[in-house]
Amino acid sequence: MNQFDINFDYQHIWHPYSSMINPLPCYSVVSAKGVYLKLNNGKKIIDGMSSWWSAIHGYNHPILNKALKKQIKKMSHVMFGGITHPSATALARKLIYLTPKNLDCVFFSDSGSVAIEVAIKMLIQYWQALGQKRKIFLTFRHGYHGDTFAAMSVSDPKNSIHKIYNHFLPKNFFADSPISSFHDKWNENDLLSFQKIIKTHSSKIAGVILEPIVQGVGGMKFYHPKCLKKIKILCDYYSIPLIFDEIATGFGRTGKLFAFEHANIVPDILCLGKAITAGTLTLAVTISSRNIADTISNSKVGCFMHGPTYMGNPLACAVANANIKILQKNEWKIQVSKIEKQLCQDLLPLLNHKNVVDVRILGAIGVVECMRIVNIESIQKFFVKNGVWIRPFKQLIYIVPPYIINSKELSILTKSIKEALDNPLFFI
Structure with a gap:
């Protein structure tokens, strides 16, 4: 998406829970495959949100x-x-x-x-x-x-x-x-x-x-x-x-x-x-x-x-x-179990972090509750730069990745959360 298109988007398109006067930054996705979203600048980012819980098998699945x-x-x-x-x-x-x-x-x-x-x-x-x-x-x-x-x-x-x-x-x-x-x-x-x-x-x-x-x-x-x-x-x-x-x-x-x-x-x-x-x-x-x-x-x-x-x-x-x-092939059970195990390994240690109130994990859901409200605009710029898509709300940084995510890709998500917690500019 070029600058003209971005300006048109900001001026004319409502996005969820966003302002038409001071809209949150929008990132243009031109294609998606597996767990990756491809931006208009060619950068690929790992989707940690499964498009709000829905894309459980990732994107562009051949059977679907x-x-x-x-x-x-x-x-x-x-x-x-x-x-x-x-x-x-x-x-x-x-x-x-x-x-x-x-x-x-x-x-x-x-x-x-x-x-x-x-x-x-x-x-x-x-x-x-x-x-x-x-x-x-x-x-x-x-x-x-x-x-x-x-x-x-x-x-x-x-x-x-x-x-x-x-x-x-x-x-x-x-x-x-x-x-x-x-x-x-x-x-x-x-x-x-x-x-x-x-x-x-x-x-x-x-x-x-x-x-x-x-x-x-x-x-x-x-x-x-x-x-x-x-x-x-x-x-x-x-x-x-x-x-x-x-x-x-x-x-x-x-x-x-x-x-x-x-x-x-x-x-x-x-x-x-x-x-x-x-x-x-x-x-x-x-x-x-x-x-x-x-x-x-x-x-x-x-x-x-x-x-x-x-x-x-x-x-x-x-x-x-x-x-x-x-x-019904039941591969999801193994996939979700592996995700849960790795989320426990990667995120539970954050309970000792000075900016963390609580860490909650269940199945393929990982939640980090922070001491302060998250600055969505600044933290998302950081996440995208790090090659991940995570959309926090209020004091919560959470991920619900596609079930097909592998351990390396999941590590990139959890590592980005850890690094974000260390930056006070990401919190209000």
Whole structure:
């Protein structure tokens, strides 16, 4: 990209969480292959973010590309209203096979946030069908579920990036987030706040929605599996449906195919996205139990009132099918295990660093929590110069690399983090 194009970009294109007056620097990527992004100046940088958790097999994967080419020769898109097609049917069949038995009704959408919207709307309709007007949801503080309105309403109203919209959003219940970390001893007091809310307001609560095990944008914290087990018991006791938001964690990122498997429990609704197409096209799904689907379908309305234009997009479904075939070879388990082991070796020693509060590792996720807020502009210039792409936020420098990354490439990422910590100019 030449200077003219850069200026046009800065003047006319919105980028995520950036200003149109003082935009953050943008780096022009002209191609990508494996774990590398190629910039317009010819420099190759290692992607430590998997394009925000999604490109789990890296870029330009031949099997994924082949699936896309094969499908586009037939059709790239067709409406899903009154029409179906083999790619969607095959994908639904695969998803039902991969997920627990009670999850067997698949609703396609085109982004993770919309998958959350769909789940919330499902439960509102579910309770209406049962003759109750429940519309309040229970979740944890420090949670994040997306940028659309219903998704924002169940994200932390005080500690999230959405607090400026609070006066527009529906009011939900927020319990204290669990303190017991994934690898620590479980503390029964962690759920006192949650227990109190669900006991007091059980007749008002339409559903519980959680990010299982990993709280993402809310702080990249990994909480104890027993927390989920206890919550499942409470939800069953009060007959309140449980939604799991696995948009970020689904398809192997935590070392399990789905993060809720760490707790050996099953939700009533499961939301998936991001890595479902391995970072090739946008696609998401909301998978519900048969009970929820039938209750909605047997209501006075007689159907679920939602239908995105690109629902069940054939191109996205075709590449998602190819992605799942790759995952079913189970190489990802070995890959993620190796990444976790090396992240422990490379990053855990940083616990002794003067600028570090904590280091957290789970599966192919490595998090370094810093003493101060990271200066994104200056630290990214450093990272790119060092040949890596890492996008910190707030006080967190974290990496979620593609599963195919090798030890040498991963070392370059972790070494860059270590070096960045030593420079006080990278922190505010």
